[in-house]
Amino acid sequence: MSLIDSPHASVGASVTQAVLHAAQRLGLERGALLAAIGLEESQLADPDARVPFAIQERLWELLGERIDHPEPGLALGQHLAPGPFSVLGYLLQSSPTLSEALAAGLRYQRLVGEGGELCLEEDAEALRLIYRPLHPGRPATRTRVLALMSFWVRMMAPLLDDFRLLRAEFGHPAPAEQAAYRELFACELRFCAADYALVLPAALRDASLIQANPPLQQLLRQHAEALLARLPSESLVARVVTLLGAQLAHGEPNRAELARTLHLSERTLQRRLAEEGSSYQQLLNDTRRQLAERHLRDGRLPAAEIAVLLGYSEPSVFFRAFRHWTGLTPGEYRARYAAQAGRAAPTDGS
CATH class of the missing domain: 3.90.1520 (H-NOX domain)
Known part of the structure; x- marks a missing residue:
């Protein structure tokens, strides 16, 4: 979400x-x-x-x-x-x-x-x-x-x-x-x-x-x-996704710190996310996947740098996670997207 x-x-x-x-x-x-x-x-x-x-x-x-x-x-x-x-x-x-x-x-x-x-x-x-x-x-x-x-x-x-x-x-x-x-x-x-x-x-x-x-x-x-x-308040899921995006820029997200930012205990955070049909780990995985796919489509950063941006301690951990999400390595995903984009629009129009 x-x-x-x-x-x-x-x-x-x-x-x-x-x-x-x-x-x-x-x-x-x-x-x-x-x-x-x-x-x-x-x-x-x-x-x-x-x-x-x-x-x-x-x-x-x-x-x-x-x-x-x-x-x-x-x-x-x-x-x-x-x-x-x-x-x-x-x-x-x-x-x-x-x-x-x-x-x-x-x-x-x-x-x-x-x-x-x-x-x-x-x-x-x-x-x-x-x-x-x-x-x-x-x-x-x-x-x-x-x-x-x-x-x-x-x-x-x-x-x-x-x-x-x-x-x-x-x-x-x-x-x-x-x-x-x-x-x-x-x-x-x-x-x-x-x-x-x-x-x-x-x-x-x-x-x-x-x-x-x-x-x-x-x-x-x-x-x-x-x-x-x-305006109606944003859901807890939306607030967690926003905070995860900010934390990922500085390394591995910290669930305890995120809960404190929301003025919740970790247990209450888990319970309220469950009430909205989600979990901390699911949101972390979803956020990482969305950001990873966006960076790979953009084509400007090496996969190893993307791994760092997403808070992974080692590129190999990111590669395994990405293959689990998509069935492709980051390189295969990027190549497939580039081929599709090339067929659709080889010119930049400038």
Whole structure:
């Protein structure tokens, strides 16, 4: 179970409003869309209300079918407006620097929706803003994620004097026609990537935003905290998965330390996980497997380094575990994925 894979996942009504407005600008009839997904106008009256993610996903599916464009998501993203994204959109725009804006986006992302997880990876050269969608294999996901990535570029560009992307990465195969991608992202394009991501120069980390307004940001942050507190709490499984991911970066996870972080005894932790149909060891194995497969698909790290990142004391222990999970060695898994990606999309479109 992932951080967001829950039947109770929802999105902000303001996001649904923004998507519907964009669809109208592209010639679709709002009433017909609402009727098709079973949503009433009254459910969207409060911008801080919530809409079940399953309904929002059905809306994206319809838009992917009905918009006459090679990439409906890119077309939609060009018509999404920051305003309807309510408090988070204004909070990002009023932040003093890009790093503070990104920090706010990470903390308050659930206010916008729970259809994916936004992450940030940083090194000396780049900021990698990653979006890991719920249900990555569904047809609606491509439309949705492309719209979000397009919108993020349109929102960030006016806020920074020297905005540019180093690279844009996409989890789907390269399309035959890439002109819309090149025009929008204006950077190297990578398809069949391990994640959907926008990669920015590290020099932009501390760049000042043109619309910075610290007093307004403080007020908006207080409102965002109040809204966040009203959302249903994450399951214990989700919280454990998050902590395991953080601990794995520093070696073998420590169950006792994790339990203390959650203000639980180890016995209570085991019992409550069992009540949610899971266990500590199962979550550790699942987290390691997901991270291992992601690193191997990405192709940048040797298997021995991946073993260290996943907290294994010896690469051989990792190799045995990976073979148990998949029936393949890490090298065989990487070669198979590379062959599949090569058949699907041999070009990066840059």
